[in-house]
Amino acid sequence: MVQPTPAIDIDRLRRSLDGVNAFGFNAVTGGYNRVGYSDADMAARAWFADEMAGAGLRVSRDAVNNLFGRFGPADGPCIMAGSHLDTVPEGGAFDGSLGVCAAFECVRAMIDAGITPKTAIVVTATAEEEGRFGGMLGSQTITGAVTRDWIARASDSEGVALTAAMQAQGLDPFAAPDAAWRSGAIRAFLEMHIEQGPVLEQSGIPVGVAHGISGVCHLQIRFEGVANHSGTTPMDMRADAFAGLVTFAAGIPALIAELGTDQSRITVGKLNLEPNFAHTIPGTAEFSIIVRDTSEEVMRRLRTAAEARIADAAKAHGLTVSSEEKSWLPPVGLDSGLHALLRGEAERLGIACLDMPSGAGHDAQTMQSLCPSGLIFVPSRNGVSHAPEEWSDWAEIEKGASLMLAALTRLACE
Missing domain, CATH: 3.30.70.360 (Alpha-Beta Plaits)
Known part of the structure; x- marks a missing residue:
C-alpha cells in the first residue's frame, strides 16, 4: 500500500501563529511581550495546550511548564519537534513561536493524510528559552542540565529571582531537576526557526540546515x-x-x-x-x-x-x-546523520538549502546532549530579529515547514 503524502496547510499554520501572537502584543510599538513566566507567556501556553488537545494530541506539562503534545503510540520513545513561545521584550512575531506552530502543523498534516506513525511525535513548546534568567531553562530541564543550586541563584536583570517568578505562576522551581527525560526516550529532536540574520536572504536561498550552533x-x-x-x-x-x-x-x-x-x-x-x-x-x-x-x-x-x-x-x-x-x-555541533537526512529530503523536494552555522542559541543545541538534533532555518527579512520589524515570508516558511514534515515522516514512520 502506498503511503499518502502529507502536505502543509500554510493558511492553518498562519492562523496558529496569529493565535499565539494574540498574547502579549503591544499595539503601540508592534512588539510582542511574552517574557518567561509573565502572565502573557503563561496564557499563550494555556491557549496552545488547548489547541493541541483539540487536535487529538495527548497534552502534558512538566515542572517548568514545558508543553508536550504526543501523537502516535502512547508508550515507547518519540521524535520531538518544536521550539519556544516566550519572547524578548518588544520582540518579533516569528522568533520561536513559528517553530512550535510549524511542528504542530506537521502533525496535523499527518493526521489529515491518515498517517499513524510507528514512533510517536511529541510537539514541544519549551519554557524560558530567551534567557530571562540565563540559559535555556526549558530544554535544559528536559536534558537534565538544571541543578537546584542554579535554580536557587538565578535572577533576571531586574533582580527578580527565578524561584519567585515561577512560584507566582503556581510552579515549583525545585521540581525541575526531577523532570529530565531518560536516555533513549527521545530518538531525535527537530527545530525550525527563523535565521535571525541576513545570510539566507542575501544568498537567495529559502532554507538553511545548521551544522552547528554558537x-x-x-x-x-x-x-x-x-x-x-x-x-x-x-x-x-x-x-x-x-x-x-x-x-x-x-x-x-x-x-x-x-x-x-x-x-x-x-x-x-x-x-x-x-x-x-x-x-x-x-x-x-x-x-x-x-x-x-x-x-x-x-x-x-x-x-x-x-x-x-x-x-x-x-x-x-x-x-x-x-x-x-x-x-x-558551549557551542555544539549538531548530529551529522540528521543533517544528511535534512539535506537529502530537501533535494528530493527540490528545495534549495544552505549548510550554515547558527550564530544564535537555540533549543537544538541543548537537546543535542540528550539525542540527535537538527535545525532548519528560514530567511529573516533584512536579517532583523528580536524587534517588531521581524518578518519571514510565508512562501519560504512553507518550504521550511515542508522539509520538516518530510523529515518527521521519515523518522517516525520508517
Whole structure:
C-alpha cells in the first residue's frame, strides 16, 4: 500500500501563529511581550495546550511548564519537534513561536493524510528559552542540565529571582531537576526557526540546515565610581562609571580582530546607570556582556581578554568592578546523520538549502546532549530579529515547514 503524502496547510499554520501572537502584543510599538513566566507567556501556553488537545494530541506539562503534545503510540520513545513561545521584550512575531506552530502543523498534516506513525511525535513548546534568567531553562530541564543550586541563584536583570517568578505562576522551581527525560526516550529532536540574520536572504536561498550552533557566555558586570555634579567636577577628577563602560565597549572590534574569528560576537546589551540624571556623573554602571563563537576555545579566550580589558578600564577611570557569570552554553555541533537526512529530503523536494552555522542559541543545541538534533532555518527579512520589524515570508516558511514534515515522516514512520 502506498503511503499518502502529507502536505502543509500554510493558511492553518498562519492562523496558529496569529493565535499565539494574540498574547502579549503591544499595539503601540508592534512588539510582542511574552517574557518567561509573565502572565502573557503563561496564557499563550494555556491557549496552545488547548489547541493541541483539540487536535487529538495527548497534552502534558512538566515542572517548568514545558508543553508536550504526543501523537502516535502512547508508550515507547518519540521524535520531538518544536521550539519556544516566550519572547524578548518588544520582540518579533516569528522568533520561536513559528517553530512550535510549524511542528504542530506537521502533525496535523499527518493526521489529515491518515498517517499513524510507528514512533510517536511529541510537539514541544519549551519554557524560558530567551534567557530571562540565563540559559535555556526549558530544554535544559528536559536534558537534565538544571541543578537546584542554579535554580536557587538565578535572577533576571531586574533582580527578580527565578524561584519567585515561577512560584507566582503556581510552579515549583525545585521540581525541575526531577523532570529530565531518560536516555533513549527521545530518538531525535527537530527545530525550525527563523535565521535571525541576513545570510539566507542575501544568498537567495529559502532554507538553511545548521551544522552547528554558537556558544553563549552571559556575564553581568558592575562598575562602581562616584556620583557627582557634572558641572563642578573636573574631567580629570571623575570616577565616571559610564566612561569606564565606553572605554571597554569601544575596544570590542579590536578585541575580536585580535583574538576572535568571523563567527565571534561580543555584545553589550542591557545597561543600567545610577543615578540616571542629566546633571549627575554616573556612579554605577551595570551591564550585560554576551560572548558568542562556534569554538569553545575562542569563547574562553575572548572572555578572558574581555575581563582583563574591563579591569583595565576600571583602573583607568578610578572604578571598582565586579563580574558574575549568569550562564555558559558551549557551542555544539549538531548530529551529522540528521543533517544528511535534512539535506537529502530537501533535494528530493527540490528545495534549495544552505549548510550554515547558527550564530544564535537555540533549543537544538541543548537537546543535542540528550539525542540527535537538527535545525532548519528560514530567511529573516533584512536579517532583523528580536524587534517588531521581524518578518519571514510565508512562501519560504512553507518550504521550511515542508522539509520538516518530510523529515518527521521519515523518522517516525520508517
